Amino acid sequence: MTMRLAFGFSLAAAALAALAFAPFYVGPYQVGLLIGLAGYVTLSSAWALFSGPTRYVSLATVAFFGIGAYTVAALNEILPYPLVLLAAAGVGLGIALIVGLSTLRLAGVYFVIFTFGLAELVRQLVTWYEVNVTGTLGRYIFMSFGPEEIYWQLLALMAATLFVSWCIGRSRLGLALKIIGDDEVVAAHCGIDIARTKLALFALSAVIITLVGAIQAPRWTYIEPGIVFNPTVSFLTLIMALLGGANRLWGPALGAVPLFLLFEWLSANFPDHYSIILGLLFIAIVFILPGGVLAFVERALAHSKRVTGNAERVREPGTAEARQ
Numbered sequence: 001m002t003m004r005l006a007f008g009f010s011l012a013a014a015a016l017a018a019l020a021f022a023p024f025y026v027g028p029y030q031v032g033l034l035i036g037l038a039g040y041v042t043l044s045s046a047w048a049l050f051s052g053p054t055r056y057v058s059l060a061t062v063a064f065f066g067i068g069a070y071t072v073a074a075l076n077e078i079l080p081y082p083l084v085l086l087a088a089a090g091v092g093l094g095i096a097l098i099v100g101l102s103t104l105r106l107a108g109v110y111f112v113i114f115t116f117g118l119a120e121l122v123r124q125l126v127t128w129y130e131v132n133v134t135g136t137l138g139r140y141i142f143m144s145f146g147p148e149e150i151y152w153q154l155l156a157l158m159a160a161t162l163f164v165s166w167c168i169g170r171s172r173l174g175l176a177l178k179i180i181g182d183d184e185v186v187a188a189h190c191g192i193d194i195a196r197t198k199l200a201l202f203a204l205s206a207v208i209i210t211l212v213g214a215i216q217a218p219r220w221t222y223i224e225p226g227i228v229f230n231p232t233v234s235f236l237t238l239i240m241a242l243l244g245g246a247n248r249l250w251g252p253a254l255g256a257v258p259l260f261l262l263f264e265w266l267s268a269n270f271p272d273h274y275s276i277i278l279g280l281l282f283i284a285i286v287f288i289l290p291g292g293v294l295a296f297v298e299r300a301l302a303h304s305k306r307v308t309g310n311a312e313r314v315r316e317p318g319t320a321e322a323r324q
Contacts, residue, residue, distance in 0.1 A: 016159055023148045031147050033264065035219065038154035039212055040260045043233070044240040044252035045161045046208035049168065050201040052246035053177035059234045060099070060115035063122040064092050064206045066228040068213030070126060073139035073223055081143065085214055092210025096203040104198045116234075123229035130225070138224030141217055153215045161208050165249055168201075177201060232275070236263060239282050 019038075023031050043061060051058050071088040079087065103114050130137050168174045176197050179187040187194055213228060220227060236259070244255030259281075266274035 035151045038158050040256045041253045042158040042161050042212050043237045044256045046205045047237050048241045048246040048252045050205040053181045055181045057112045058115045060118045061237045062233040063119040064209040065213035068210035069217040069228040072214045072217040073141050088210055088214035089207050092207045096206030100199040100202045123225050127225045140222050143218040150219055243285050
């Protein structure tokens with residue numbers, strides 16, 4: 001087991017190093033694609049941190065993403081960049097704690113509706129504040145680093161998110177989350193503090209998503225609510241995580257990479273219809289691959305092993321087929 005673990009870490013480190021050196025060998029367009037890929041892999045992995053084991057479907061991703069971007073826009077001329085990121089993480093954490101304390105007792109469709117409404121509420125509040133208080137709708141962001149630096153920051157955050165997911169999956173917290181996702185009544189009888197466990201993971205997920213928005217903010221130079229609070233971010237993140245498998249470490253990444261590339265191609269070639277195609281894709285995932293691609297592959301391999309095992313037992317000496 002130790003050898004397998006060491007091999008897995010070595011392989012992950014080699015892949016991370018290759019991705020880190022990629023901007024030196026590709027053009028500006030490809031660097032933009034890498035930024036989008038790293039961003040959505042991080043978003044879907046962070047979403048799966050909470051929603052994967054608990055099965056609470058959150059559509060609040062874009063709310064925290066936009067909060068991070070607007071925090072950078074408001075503070076980039078006042079504070080050094082590291083402190084701006086720290087402030088964005090703090091704002092995301094504060095809002096996540098407030099929202100979590102008041103809503104994590106909801107479940108099912110009520111939680112989905114609330115999180116979707118939260119994203120729209122935040123967008124409307126920011127729009128109202130910008131128009132009525134600051135007298136403008138958008139903000140400019142001028143920073144001294146380019147797209148390569150943005151990509152490396154996202155890559156580091158992506159690696160940290162995957163490592164945290166791996167650690168949680170092997171901890172008592174991960175086990176508690178799985179029990180909560182299966183049956184909260186059983187979890188309560190087992191002595192698990194359901195409210196605190198869910199709140200901790202929801203807050204952690206929200207902070208990571210906020211940082212993704214904060215790191216990507218300088219990429220746009222000019223931001224406004226329609227850009228950073230676009231509901232497509234929430235739906236794409238959800239579909240990506242479900243496509244790969246929200247309960248697997250590499251599931252969100254496996255769903256994010258092909259779906260992001262498909263989204264880029266569809267938005268470039270079918271700008272008026274790509275949202276319809278994505279909607280159909282989401283329906284197909286729910287009905288055909290409810291557990292994600294990785295779960296489907298695991299079931300197929302298990303079925304293949306059972307069939308092979310049965311065939312070998314039939315051919316063993318002493319069986320009817322052997323005697324014939």
